Structures are given as C-alpha cells and as structure tokens.
Amino acid sequence: MTIKNKVVVITGASSGIGEASAKLLASSGAKVVLGARRAARLQTITDDIKRNGGQAIYRVTDVTHPNDLAALVDAAQQEFGGLDVIFNNAGIMPTSPISALKTDEWNEMVDINLKGVLNGVAAVMPTFTKQKSGQIITTSSVAGIKSFPGAGVYGATKFAVRNLMEVIRTESAQEGTNIRTATLYPAAINTELLSTISDQQALSGMQQLYSAVGITPDAIARVVAFAIDQPVEVNVNEFTIYPTKQA
Numbered sequence: 411m412t413i414k415n416k417v418v419v420i421t422g423a424s425s426g427i428g429e430a431s432a433k434l435l436a437s438s439g440a441k442v443v444l445g446a447r448r449a450a451r452l453q454t455i456t457d458d459i460k461r462n463g464g465q466a467i468y469r470v471t472d473v474t475h476p477n478d479l480a481a482l483v484d485a486a487q488q489e490f491g492g493l494d495v496i497f498n499n500a501g502i503m504p505t506s507p508i509s510a511l512k513t514d515e516w517n518e519m520v521d522i523n524l525k526g527v528l529n530g531v532a533a534v535m536p537t538f539t540k541q542k543s544g545q546i547i548t549t550s551s552v553a554g555i556k557s558f559p560g561a562g563v564y565g566a567t568k569f570a571v572r573n574l575m576e577v578i579r580t581e582s583a584q585e586g587t588n589i590r591t592a593t594l595y596p597a598a599i600n601t602e603l604l605s606t607i608s609d610q611q612a613l614s615g616m617q618q619l620y621s622a623v624g625i626t627p628d629a630i631a632r633v634v635a636f637a638i639d640q641p642v643e644v645n646v647n648e649f650t651i652y653p654t655k656q657a
Contacts, residue, residue: 413639414439417490419482421473421530422500424451426601427549430631431497436464438635443486445471445478446500465490473500473526479533493537495638498530498548505561505616506609515608516563523567527574538589545590547637548575549630552597552650560612579647592637595650600624623655 418435422428424446432442436459444452444466452468459466469485471478486493501523504515527548538544553561554568575593582589598620607613633649640646 412641413635415441416494416638417441417443417486417492418495418497418638419443419445419486419493419530419534420497420499421445421471421479421482421526422549423468424448424455426603427596427599427627427630427634428497428499429455430627431499431634432466433459433462433464434628434631434635435638436466437462440638441465441486441490442467443482443489444468445473445482447472473498473529474521476529476532479529483533483537487537493534493544495545495547496530496534497634498527498546500526501549501551501603502606503551503561503564503603504606504608505564505612506607507560507612508562510609512608519563519567523564524570527571531574531578539585539587542586543588543642545592545638546575546578547592547594547634549594549596550575552595552652554593555595555650560609560615575647579645588642590640590642590645591647592634592645593648594630594633595648596630597650597652597656598624599627599630599651599653601627619656623653625653 418440420428420432423432423444432444436442449470456466456468467489469482471482506512548571550571551568553565554572575591579591604616637646
C-alpha cells in the first residue's frame with residue numbers, strides 16, 4: 411500500500427471525518443499530524459492511535475491563522491522528516507436563509523471554509539513545489555456542486571473550494587510539480603457540523619434529514635485512504651459521497 415509511511419497533515423482532526431481519517435490512515439501505516447482547536451480531544455485521539463501501534467502527533471491549530479498552519483506543517487517535517495499529504499478538512503456549516511442576515515456566521519464560514527483551506531495550501535505549497543510531489547485533499551460538500559435553499563453562503567464557500575482545487579491540479583500539471591488533488595463532496599454524514607447551526611428552522615430540517623439517512627464519518631475516511639493509496643501517476647480528483655438512502 412502506498413499509504414504506509416506517508417506523512418499526512420489533517421485539519422479539523424478532533425472529531426468526525428478528520429478523526430476517522432486519522433485513525434484509519436494510522437492503522438494503514440501513515441504518520442499522521444493532527445490539527446484542530448481542542449487540545450484535549452487531540453490528545454485523546456493521538457493517545458488512542460499510539461496505543462493501537464500507530465504514529466501520531468498533534469498541534470493545537472486554528473485554520474484562520476496562517477502561522478498555525480505553518481507551525482503544523484513544520485511539526486510534521488520536524489517529527490517525521492517529510493511531508494506527503496495535507497487533508498484540509500476543518501469546516502463549519504451554520505446554514506440559514508440569506509434573508510436572516512446572519513452576517514457574523516457568513517464571515518466565519520468564509521474565514522474557516524475558504525480562507526482556512528487557502529492557509530493550508532499556502533503552508534504546504536513551498537515544500538510540495540520544491541520536492542515536485544505532494545497531495546492536497548480538501549473537504550467540500552454536496553453544497554459545493556448543487557445549490558440548496560438555506561445554504562447560500564455555506565455553498566458559496568464550498569463552490570469556491572471546488573474551483574480552487576481544480577485550478578491547483580491544472581496549474582501543477584502545467585508547472586510540472588506533480589501535486590495531486592482530491593476534492594470530497596460529502597452529503598449527510600453524521601458529524602458535529604449540525605451543532606454549528608443557530609437558525610432553528612434550518613437546524614430542525616437538517617436533524618430530520620441526518621437522523622433518517624446519515625452515515626458515519628468512516629465512509630469518508632475510506633475515500634481519503636483510497637485517494638492517498640493511488641500511485642503517484644494517478645490523480646483521482648473528485649468524490650461525491652451520498653448515503654445510499656439519501657434522495
């Protein structure tokens with residue numbers, strides 16, 4: 411497996427898709443570097459990985475702070491001697507109608523869902539460009555390929571991520587830097603995302619949907635592992651993941 415011994419940085423690693431991916435990749439021999447804002451959760455996950463024979467470290471990381479991402483990447487290189495993959499997974503989903511004018515939430519989504527990804531890209535790009543290899547995996551959403559009422563700003567950030575990742579892939583091919591990309595479009599995955607929704611009507615609708623069809627984050631972790639496990643000459647760059655029951 412090409413996962414073995416790869417150094418993988420993961421943001422949003424304290425729960426959900428990030429946590430599931432870290433544990434699965436570590437069990438396959440990857441050296442994982444976990445970043446998120448909750449130190450206690452990161453410590454618990456790191457200890458669990460090590461108890462099961464895996465290799466992991468963590469750094470408290472706020473993706474809205476470029477210096478935090480730079481420090482996370484530096485920690486990966488200092489501890490494990492290299493860098494192969496970044497999984498830009500941190501995100502929030504406080505959906506609401508545009509007319510509700512929850513502008514503070516709009517700005518927070520832009521800062522985390524879009525600028526946070528850009529900060530991750532900026533942190534790894536010099537290394538990936540110099541070594542002419544690397545992989546950038548990013549969590550978008552089905553709201554990044556379809557337009558949903560109530561998810562206008564959330565979807566806008568996720569559409570932007572979709573464009574960003576495809577441009578990175580194309581530019582890398584043109585520049586000969588061999589940077590692979592993979593963009594994930596998850597649908598109803600049972601994570602902590604719903605806890606960020608303050609609009610009660612939006613929250614109620616999402617809770618009904620997720621309780622009816624939602625699946626576990628392990629489903630996305632397996633896709634992440636699949637993307638990483640491809641040979642370097644193969645770029646599998648887009649994955650839409652629905653629960654089978656979701657219409």
